Amino acid sequence: MQNLVIYNTLHRQKERFQPIAAPNVGMYVCGPTVYGDPHLGHARPSITFDILFRYLQHIGYKVRYVRNITDVGHLEHDADDGDDKIAKKARLEQLEPMEIAQYYTNRYHDAMRALNVLPPSIEPHATGHIIEQEELVKEILANGYAYESNGSIYFDVEKYNKDHRYGVLSGRNLTDTIDNSRELAGVSEKKSQADFALWKRAMPEHIMRWPSPWSDGFPGWHCECTAMGRKYLGSHFDIHGGGMDLVFPHHECEIAQAVASQGDEMVKYWMHNNMITINGQKMGKSLNNFITLEQFFTGNQETLDQAYSPMTIRFFILSAHYRGTVDFSNEALQAAQKGYERLMNGIDDLSRIQPSSESDAETGRFVAAFRQKCYDAMNDDLMTPAVISSLFEACHVINLLIDHKAQISAANLKELHDAMHLFAFDILGLMNERGGNNDAREEAYGKVVDMVLDLRAKAKAEKNWAVSDQIRDALADAGFQVKDTKDGVTWKLDR
Known part of the structure; x- marks a missing residue:
């Protein structure tokens, strides 16, 4: 089994991956909030953890991959005013909230299929796990780390911080967190600005509500991942992933909820992909600077010079390391398109090569080292740019062979073919969009x-x-x- 090393955000260092229950791996990744069309910012975590899912399975692990759908309780980070985005959109469009959630869930799935992102093992919805979230709140209350205020339940961050440390993931301390908090509607219900909602009492006009021992209401955003992760992966599991923007407050609050409810942390490795930016600014709905994936695929957006295929988008994202920033530009996407086409041409050209009785020395050495070189890159914290670089080196060798400037044995040609297909298609998840001439x-x-x-x-x-x-x-x-x-x-x- 390959010696995989990954970057653990919690410890801020690369660590050798050692599952809790080898060969079984439990992996939870924060999925989309389904109140709008999926955009390029959604593509990056989906592709990043698709690569991890593919690679862990390839090297011999049995992976249970849980990726949630947030369809209730998604509050504006530290704004516990009960303004759920799906409910808000449902009111504006005069639809049932679940119509909104289902419509955009379907849109998200369509985009993921186009990008060749494998479906997770389990895809739980927050609205389907209200009971589990209520049970989590009850446990935290019973252990003294939460309090009721006007029918809502808040996590007592200051009390928790006295017994444990709030900020282990983000590196923040409680004083800075309180000082940087904004005065927001509903904050008067809380003892401290740093406290966050575990359960919110629904206002009369709020259309998404469930009964609870405290009030008719709905769970806070942070509860769902803790509750569903524990339900499907157990009280201790291997990997929790998501975008870097979730480190604080979402994942920090998840850690606090787990420790407050069960006494210790649930997650062994925390992994976070970096952002996609436009002109150095994070791409996202809240900033209104996002481009939807459908707009990329059709080219129907004013900042786009052309349409970009799903595999161009996937290649663009994989061309940078998942922890590095990727800045959108038409020039960068056009370079990705050329790179993707170059790789597909190289793989197609393998069928044009006539093997010789033996390989020349240089070609033989390259083929002998090629597969392990790609494994070494993947084992080094999923270094996909290095894998792509090695694939381009293979394309150069293929060109030499086609131009009769090198020769290759039948065995070496088969090995080159198999290794290139393995890493380009099975592990990087690329597809040949030209379809291989079915006619x-x-x-x-x-x-x-x-x-x-x-x-x-x-x-x-x-x-x-x-x-x-x-x-x-x-x-x-x-x-x-x-x-x-x-x-x-x-x-x-x-x-």
């Missing part, structure tokens, strides 16, 4: 053109430029566009 006529065209291009490559290797140009021009006359690029030869049929 029989196009498949026949492809075989003929590849054969002719192979003859042209031999002519070029022999410096027979006249024959090389003649083949290119003849293909052009027949309706085939042939381009010589630094990454190899590409062709397509004009329709």
Whole structure:
């Protein structure tokens, strides 16, 4: 089994991954709040933890991957005024809240399928786990770390901080947290500005409400992940992930809730992906600077120069390490598109290579080291940019082989083929969007053109430029566009 090292946000260092119950891994990732179309900011955590899910399974672990749907109780971070975003949108559009939640859940799933993000093992909804959240609140109350105020229940952060430490994940101290809190509606119910809602009494106009021992109301945002994580993964599990913007307050509050309810922390490794930014500013709905994934796929947005395919988006995100910032620009996406096409061309060109009796020394050394080099990159905190770099090196070798400037044995060719498919498709989760010529006529065209291009490559290797140009021009006359690029030869049929 591979020796995977991941960055633990809690300890602020890379650590060797050692599951609590090997070979079983429990992984919980904060999913979307379903009150609007999924945007590029949603794509990054989904793809990041899809890579982790894929890789853990590949190296031999049995993974239970839980990714929640937030469809109630999502308050504005420290604003415990009961303004649930889904309920608010339902009032504006005169729909049932669950209509809003279901519609945008479906939209999210459609976008994830387009991005080739695998579905999780379990996808619980917050509204389906109200009882578990109420039980969590009862436990925290019984242990003395919460109090009732006007039918709402608040977590007593100051009391908790005396016995434990509030701020272990974010590195904040309680004094700074209180000083930086804003005066907000409903804060008078709380003992301290740092306290957060575990249960909110619903106002008469509030349309999402459930009965509880304290009031008709709804759970606070932070309760759902603690309650559902424990229900499906147990009181101790391996990985909790999400965007870096969730470190405080959401994940900090989750840690406090777990310790206050059961006496110790639930999670062994905390992992966080960094943000996608536009002009250095976080992309998100709250800042109204987001671009939806559908707009990327169609190009129907004023800041976009063109449409970008789902695999271009996935390649763009994987081209940076998950803990690094990615700044959106058309130039960056166009570079990702070229990189993705270069990789797909290289993989397609594997079928054009005729093996020799043996590999030349340099090609043999490259193939022998290629697979482990990719594993080493993945084992180093999921270093996907290094995997892509190695795949590009393989594309360079493929170009040399096609141009007859190198030779490869049948065994080495199979190993190169298998390793490239493993890391590009199975682990990085890319797909060849060209679809592989399912039409029989196009498949026949492809075989003929590849054969002719192979003859042209031999002519070029022999410096027979006249024959090389003649083949290119003849293909052009027949309706085939042939381009010589630094990454190899590409062709397509004009329709």
